[in-house]
Amino acid sequence: MSLHDPTPASGTAASGTAANGTTASATTLRGVGVSPGRAAGPVVRIAEPLNEPSSVPAPSDPHADIERIRPAAHLVADRLTIRATTVEGSARSVLETTAAMAVDPALLSQAEKLVSERSLPAERAVYEAGNEFAEMVAGAGEYLAERARDVQDVRDRIVAELLGVAAPGPPEMTRPGVLVARDLSPADTAGLDPALVLALVTEEGGPTSHTAILARSLGIPAIVAVSGVLAHPAAGVTVDGDTGTVELTDHPVHVEASSRPEEREWSGACHTADGHPITVLANIGSGTDAQVAHRAGAPGVGLFRTEFCYLAAPEEPDVAAQRAAYAEAMAPFTGKSVVVRTLDAGADKPLPFLHASSEPNPALGVRGLRVAFERPAIVDRQLEAIAAAADDTGAAVSVMAPMVATAEEASWFVERARTAGITRAGVMIEIPAAALAAHDILDAADFISIGTNDLAQYAFAADRTLGALATLNDPWQPALLRFVDTLGRAGGEHGKPVGVCGEAAADPLLAGILLGLGATSLSTSATALPAVGTALAEHSLADYRKAAQSALSAPGPDQARQHAREVLG
Known part of the structure; x- marks a missing residue:
């Protein structure tokens, strides 16, 4: 049960009669539905991770x-x-x-x-x-x-x-079943056979996890953050990914598989059914990510996270080192758009060379662009390296700053980017105050990009890493969609692009709603690109706008999903 959910998340439901004539009981738990569909079958449990290996005895050699x-x-x-x-x-x-x-x-x-x-x-x-x-x-x-x-x-x-023991992960499956686990690694999820795995249920995880994205790509229902599911000795389970409900029984249930969407090729180009173009880009965090995104057909990068260049560095990497690292990630996208986010670090995301002081609430402290206010040379050197890497690779590079709160901060960043020779500069919208100041920010910036993950956790005061608060960080929350609507309208009035680079764009159904709310581009992990790119071509822009307005009027995320499906069919 989520801590904030006023609806009881579990309890023994009315008893029924099992196939053998005995009385069967059912318990219903709730989590966050991250991949739609309904399925039922026997519970297949995934073993817990290996025990922590001992530090003794010391090796003789x-x-x-x-x-x-x-x-x-x-x-x-x-x-x-x-x-x-x-x-x-x-x-x-x-x-x-x-x-x-x-x-x-x-x-x-x-x-x-x-x-x-x-x-x-x-x-x-x-x-x-x-x-x-x-x-x-x-x-x-x-x-x-x-x-x-x-x-x-x-x-x-x-x-x-x-x-010399078996690696942790799903057991060998010879018949259909529903996997129940504490969590699943992306590699485990990627290796699943959708012909045998009817659905996924995890006690941990969140709506933006790679497991969620991969479940959607496999076309199997999935629910995460289901508190208490591991403690229940169930034999059978029914999963409803649309409502986030898991019904556990102490007797077997009839196997029921969810219908799966037809797989289609994606060329990288994207438009709605009535020909409205929409740019679908990749989110990357390293040169390896860039190669994967390129192979997946990404026509560019909507969010290049540069923190990988700084991780574990005892000293700030010099301009030459940064230039080489950025060029490696930009190289697959010569002549294509690459939006680079400057360093997002601080007391809540510690890097050794920053020597960040302890803060009572680091998530609300000196992080993101705020670090640069205290030490502007750090962002100046990074912008210099980005500009040089763009020259080296021929990528069409833009930059954007994280954690911008005011129009004044946006102007400060854009001016420094221009000085570095970067002609196109924008900002991330992750703070509610920035969303409310969108018109003033767009007077200064060339574009805005909505980070739905952080915007949700700040809007709802809910740590996005806590499974108990996963529903509040559900990207279908109507309040979050209203922020997107406000930003989409502001971008339209200023004639400037509005991107969405949070993992909300990884949900093919939600991607259409974001488009209907005024987003001009979407970017997500490479794993989600084909499903999103093909799904957006199924309906007209007018239909997406109608569905978006219907979702906005919903009282909660489950209802918002349902409203959207009712409009789009």
Whole structure:
């Protein structure tokens, strides 16, 4: 049960009669529906992660333990790469990205260092190195925070290889069932067979997770943040991804599979059924992400998060190092649009060289562009490196600042971008105050881009990492949609673009609503691009506008989804 949900989330429902004549009881739990559809079948539980490996005994030959680490990591990467060749589209992209993470030189070097300096066994060294990297990524916030789950998955796979045990993950399935787990890694989700996996139910996770995006791409119902589902000894389960309800029974249920959308190719071009063009771009956070997005057909980048260049850096990377890192990510998009977000860090997203002081409420403290107010040379050097990388690659680069609250801040940033030689500069809208000041901000900025993830958590005062508050961070919340509507109208009046770069755009149905609310471009992870790009062509712009207004009038997110479906059919 979500802490804020006034509706009881669970309880024994009225008893019924099972097929064998005995009395069956049912318990209904609620979570956040992240992929639509209804399915039912036997519960298939996913084992908990491996136990934490011991730090004793110390290896008798540390060099031999060091020599075990990289071969184990490469075996993990090879298995993931082989799995990637058996699937297509978003699933393939996720598996390829996870394989690359398994052999990340920084991760493996840190593990080797822990063996040599602290005499840790190889498996414990990998475990601790993985934890360090996961914490670092989680501290970076937003999209990168969600990648922490990927790091933990890679850590566990390598540890399992070193221990000679089976890697954690879904069991081998020979008949249809509903997977129930604490959480699922993107790689686990990408490898699922939709012919056997009827639906996904997790106790943790949120509406913007990669698991949610992949479930939609696989066409299977999924519900996340279902508190208490693991504690229930259910035999059968019925899942309704539209309403977020999970009905658990102590007896088997008849297998029911959700109808799946027909898979279609996507060329990268996108328009509505009546020919209205809409730009669908990729969100990236590294050179590897850029390659994946390019292979997925992305015609450009709507959000390039630059924090990867700074993670674990004890000192600020110099202009040359930043230039090379940015150029690697821009290179696949020569002649195409790439929107680069400047450094989003601070007390809530600590980077060693910033030496951020402790704050009682860091999420509301000196973060994002506010760091640059105190140390403008940091953003000036970054803008210099971005401009140089754009020259190196021929990408059509724009920049935007995170955590802008006022028009004055927007003007300050745009002026510095112009001085650096970048002609197109905009801002992220993540703070409610910025949404309310949209007209004044658009007087200064060339465009705005809505970060729905942060805008939701600030609008609802709900930490987006807490499963208990997942419903408040549901991108279908009508109050959040009203912010988008306000911003879309402001952009239209000023004749300037309004993008949406939060993961709200990863939901094909919601993507149409965002378009109907005035968004001129959408950007999301590469895994969601084909589904969103093809779905937007199904209806006219007028239909999307009508559906958007209907969703705005709904009292809650579930009703908003239903209203949209009723209009769009």
